[in-house]
Amino acid sequence: MATARPDGPPPEKTPAPEMPTPPGRKPRKSAPPKRPLTQELVVDTGIRVLDAEGLEAVTMRRVAQELGTGPASLYAHVSGKEELRELMLDRIAAEVRIPVPDPERWQEQLKELAREVRRVYTSHRDIAMVSMGHIPTGPHLLDVAEAQLALMRAGGVPKPVAGIAVDTLGMFLDAGAIEDTVYFTKVSPGEDLWAYFQEYVKQIRDYFAALPPDRYPNLVGMVDELTAEGGDGRFEFGLDLLVRGIASYVEEPPSS
Known part of the structure; x- marks a missing residue:
C-alpha cells in the first residue's frame, strides 16, 4: 500500500561528503572555472x-x-x-592618444600623433608587420587615419595630397617600428640594447672607413655624417622631411 506524501517540495538531498585521498594517490586538483570564450x-x-x-x-x-x-x-x-x-x-591602435586639431599647430600635432603611433607599435613587439600592406578597416585604426586627415585638412592641405599623404605616413611609421623591432630581436635577454647598437655602429664605421675611396668617395668621406644619428634622430629627421613636404602643398594659410 502506497504511503501518502505530504504536500510541499521534496526534501533537498544532502551533498555527498568530500572523500579523503586514498593512500598512494595524488590529491585531485579542482580546475578553476573557465571564462566564457569570446x-x-x-x-x-x-x-x-x-x-x-x-x-x-x-x-x-x-x-x-x-x-x-x-x-x-x-x-x-x-x-x-x-x-x-x-x-x-x-x-x-586604441592605445594611441588622438589630438584635437588646432589649425595653428597642425604640423607639430601631426608629428606628435606619429610619435604616438610609433610608441604604441614598438611597445607590442612586431605588431607593425600586420599593418604593412593592410588597409585599415577597424574602428581604432580608422580613428588614427581620421585624425591624420583632420590635421592635414585643418592646415589647408588639399584633399588629393592628404589622401595620399596619410598612406605615405603609414608606410613610414610601419617601416620605422619594424626596424626598431629588428634591433630588439638581435639582443640577447639581459643584454644592453644601447651598448649593442653602439658596438654595431662602430663596426660599420670601421668598415666604411676601410672601403676603397676611389670607388666610394662619398661613403668614405662621410663616415661621421652617416653614423652620427641614432634611431630616434633618424626617425625625427624622416618625420620632419615628410611633414615639410606635405606642408609645401598648402595653398591657403590655415584658418581656425
Missing part, C-alpha cells in the same frame, strides 16, 4: 602571446593552448589567423 578574450590572449613571444607565435593553435581549448573552438569568434592578427592590431 572574441575579446581571444584577441586579448593573442596580444599576450605577441608581447611575450612575437608575432610568429600568434597562431590559432597557440592561442587555443593559452585558453585551454582546441583551435576549432576559436573559429566561432574569428575566421582564422589573419583576422585574429588584424583584430589585435586594431585593439592595440
Whole structure:
C-alpha cells in the first residue's frame, strides 16, 4: 500500500561528503572555472602571446593552448589567423592618444600623433608587420587615419595630397617600428640594447672607413655624417622631411 506524501517540495538531498585521498594517490586538483570564450578574450590572449613571444607565435593553435581549448573552438569568434592578427592590431591602435586639431599647430600635432603611433607599435613587439600592406578597416585604426586627415585638412592641405599623404605616413611609421623591432630581436635577454647598437655602429664605421675611396668617395668621406644619428634622430629627421613636404602643398594659410 502506497504511503501518502505530504504536500510541499521534496526534501533537498544532502551533498555527498568530500572523500579523503586514498593512500598512494595524488590529491585531485579542482580546475578553476573557465571564462566564457569570446572574441575579446581571444584577441586579448593573442596580444599576450605577441608581447611575450612575437608575432610568429600568434597562431590559432597557440592561442587555443593559452585558453585551454582546441583551435576549432576559436573559429566561432574569428575566421582564422589573419583576422585574429588584424583584430589585435586594431585593439592595440586604441592605445594611441588622438589630438584635437588646432589649425595653428597642425604640423607639430601631426608629428606628435606619429610619435604616438610609433610608441604604441614598438611597445607590442612586431605588431607593425600586420599593418604593412593592410588597409585599415577597424574602428581604432580608422580613428588614427581620421585624425591624420583632420590635421592635414585643418592646415589647408588639399584633399588629393592628404589622401595620399596619410598612406605615405603609414608606410613610414610601419617601416620605422619594424626596424626598431629588428634591433630588439638581435639582443640577447639581459643584454644592453644601447651598448649593442653602439658596438654595431662602430663596426660599420670601421668598415666604411676601410672601403676603397676611389670607388666610394662619398661613403668614405662621410663616415661621421652617416653614423652620427641614432634611431630616434633618424626617425625625427624622416618625420620632419615628410611633414615639410606635405606642408609645401598648402595653398591657403590655415584658418581656425
